Amino acid sequence: MxxxxxxxxxxxxxxxxxxxxxxxxxxxxxxxxxxxxxxxxxxxxxxxxxxxxxxxxxxxxxxxxxxxxxxxxxxxxxxxxxxxxxxxxxxxxxxxxxxxxxxxxxxxxxxxxxxxxxxxxxxxxxxxxxxxxxxxxxxxxxxxxxxxxxxxxxxxxxxxxxxxxxxxxxxxxxxxxxxxxxxxxxxxxxxxxxxxxxxxxxxxxxxxxxxxxxxxxxxxxAKTKLKTFRVGGKNAAKVREALEGNPAVATTALFGEDLHVSGTDGEALKRLIAPQASENGLSLDEVPTSLEDAFIYYMNRAKEN
Amino acid sequence: MFSRQRIKGLIKKEFIQLKRDRPTLVMIVMIPVVQLLLFGYAVNTDPKYLPASVILRDDTFLTRSIVSALERSEYFRIAGAVFSDNAGDARLRSGKDMFVITFPDGFTADVVRGKAPSVLIEADASDPTSVSGALGALQGIAESVIAKELKGPLADLAAVRPPFSFTVQKKYNPEGFTRYNIVPGLIGMVLIFTGVMMTAMALTRERERGTMENLLSMPARPFEIMVGKICPFIFIGFFQSGVILFLARFLFGIPVLGSGGVLAAALLLFITCNLLLGYLISTAAKNQTQALQMSIFVLLPSLMLTGFMFPFYGMPEWAQYLGSCIPLTYFLRIVRAVMLKGAGFADVAPNFWSLTAFVAIITLITMKAYKKTLD
Known part of the structure; x- marks a missing residue:
């Protein structure tokens, strides 16, 4: 050491x-x-x-x-x-x-x-x-x-x-x-x-x-075990509204026209977002979780305690 | 048009803020109370029980009767007998006594022979307000003794002319100029005002500007910080004293009769004492406003209880005790004695020890009160 x-x-x-x-x-x-x-x-x-x-x-x-x-x-x-x-x-x-x-x-x-x-x-x-x-x-x-x-x-x-x-x-x-x-x-x-x-x-x-x-x-x-998906294209903001309050979603954030959605259970999150994305004709792919996502995730978790 | 609602809202806000500002509230209450008490009870321009010594060269029923009449008048507090003119002079010069009363040899015999001798009263006139009441009462005192003691065969003595009289000798300030007393005192007043106010801001200013955190994070010892804060003002204090002494000399014709060295030493002690007091305030005050309020609280008694404005011996005993807890009291005694009476160090030494004790005690309290952290 x-x-x-x-x-x-x-x-x-x-x-x-x-x-x-x-x-x-x-x-x-x-x-x-x-x-x-x-x-x-x-x-x-x-x-x-x-x-x-x-x-x-x-x-x-x-x-x-x-x-x-x-x-x-x-x-x-x-x-x-x-x-x-x-x-x-x-x-x-x-x-x-x-x-x-x-x-x-x-x-x-x-x-x-x-x-x-x-x-x-x-x-x-x-x-x-x-x-x-x-x-x-x-x-x-x-x-x-x-x-x-x-x-x-x-x-x-x-x-x-x-x-x-x-x-x-x-x-x-x-x-x-x-x-x-x-x-x-x-x-x-x-x-x-x-x-x-x-x-x-x-x-x-x-x-x-x-x-x-x-x-x-x-x-x-890595310790957050968050998976993050990017929903791209117009009207991504609408998807965000639909996801609001869902227990599988830990954080959402808009970056220009893209929406980043993070959650600890990747599979559940994908099942949740996929129909929304195809319905609105939006792209969906997995991206690395950013430090900011982790930051907000930790902050929310600390608040809950 | 003004909005009544808005004005009401504003008034309410001020009241709430005032309610939560404890120090201001305390001051609002304390200032009038303290002022009233001090002015009402402590301040007395017709002071009584002034300390006096007696040189009794003729100890008879008559002289003793005069002494007790002087005491009964309540103007004189006969502290005791002294046996030489020199001892009497020393007591006057050091301010221990305000009067020395001398009965000459063969006084009673001279009265009986109708020679009309006089009792010599030497008065410390450097503080004319203090002694004038007592001197004014002398005529009445003489008459009462004559009426009481010169009876029977001696009654004839009173018929023609006063069988004895008092001769008053005003010392140090024979013309009775009040400014002789006020001007030296002013040095003390100016020093205590600027000294306390200036250093009272010292740490609170650092705290308010956020620089205190920086200062505390550096390896500077509390004592070092204190010395750093105080030193510049010692020079300022000497400068102010110089200005006043210069003006006193050339505007009022008041010279320094005594030793300049003793005066300088007294100035150094007193200036340090004031600055420490201000610094102590600044360790305790949360902001500059509070520091200012606390300074005024310290300064008011100095104005009134120390003999600066009103005769010290004119105050009742409890107020004199309070006055004895204030550094200015001792400084005033030194500065007046040295400037007006030509006193030397030996005459005023006890006042020096008192000032030294103040410096030591305030330093100790300050070091205790100083917080090395932001807790």
């Missing part, structure tokens, strides 16, 4: 009697990009905050970088970079001032040299003296990442880092994450973008505090 950067078991937290994280086990091997999936309010942020010592867990034990995450939080903070969901650097400081502040808080040597290097890496040398608050969303996100890795952490915790960022900036962001991961950095990133989840080496899916699945993207999809 690979050496684990994060290895916690039975992580739990409740707020005012409501369980937000329910006994979750997470093991992140060193140098991997680990995706953290789940709907809004599923406990992703709470879990990440517990890992970096911002919230006291109600239960659970384990280690971050070999240190007890419950008792050695202060030590762990020195080796962890945490990028908050909302931009949390100081908007009334300039870009350079923010970076210098971070470097100083982490007691780094050669501060100005490192800051200049980070500015160069960001491509922000010319705007270094602009207030951080004046930056656009994409630049803020790049600044936040640069500030989080400035102290050369061993673990990077990213809480929905690319929310509200355009696709090009997102791709560049991920390119940077790959570079860092190759250099040995362990990354735990929460997201609800499917394309981002697919870029992770490994994912866990949590919904409403419970861990639903973990593994590679393929494993997480």
């Amino acid at each position: 690979d050496e684990a950067a994060i290895d916690v078991r039975g992580l739990s937290k409740s707020f005012g009697g409501r369980t937000v994280v329910n006994s979750i086990d997470i093991r992140v091997p060193k140098g991997r990009i680990f995706g953290f999936l789940g709907p809004n309010g599923s406990g992703k942020t709470t879990t990440i905050r517990m890992l970096c010592g911002l919230l006291t867990p109600d239960g659970g034990e384990g280690t971050c970088l070999g240190m007890d995450f419950r008792t050695q939080a202060e030590k762990i903070k020195e080796k962890v970079g945490y990028m908050t969901q909302k931009f949390s650097f100081w908007e009334d400081l300039t870009i350079r001032e923010n970076l210098e502040f971070v470097a100083n808080v982490f007691c780094m040597n050669r501060v100005s040299e490192r800051v200049e290097k980070a500015l160069k890496g960001l491509g922000l040398e010319s705007r270094a003296d602009q207030l951080a608050g004046a930056l656009s969303g994409g630049w803020k996100q790049r600044l936040a990442l640069a500030a989080c890795i400035l102290h050369e952490p061993e673990i990077l915790l990213l809480d929905e880092p690319t929310a509200g960022v355009d696709p090009k900036a997102r791709r560049e962001f991920w390119d940077e994450l790959y570079r860092l991961s190759e250099a040995g950095l362990t990354v735990l990133v929460s997201t609800h973008y499917m394309d981002e989840a697919e870029r992770c080496h490994e994912i866990v899916y949590i919904a409403y505090g419970d861990l639903m699945a973990k593994g590679s993207v393929e494993e997480v999809i």
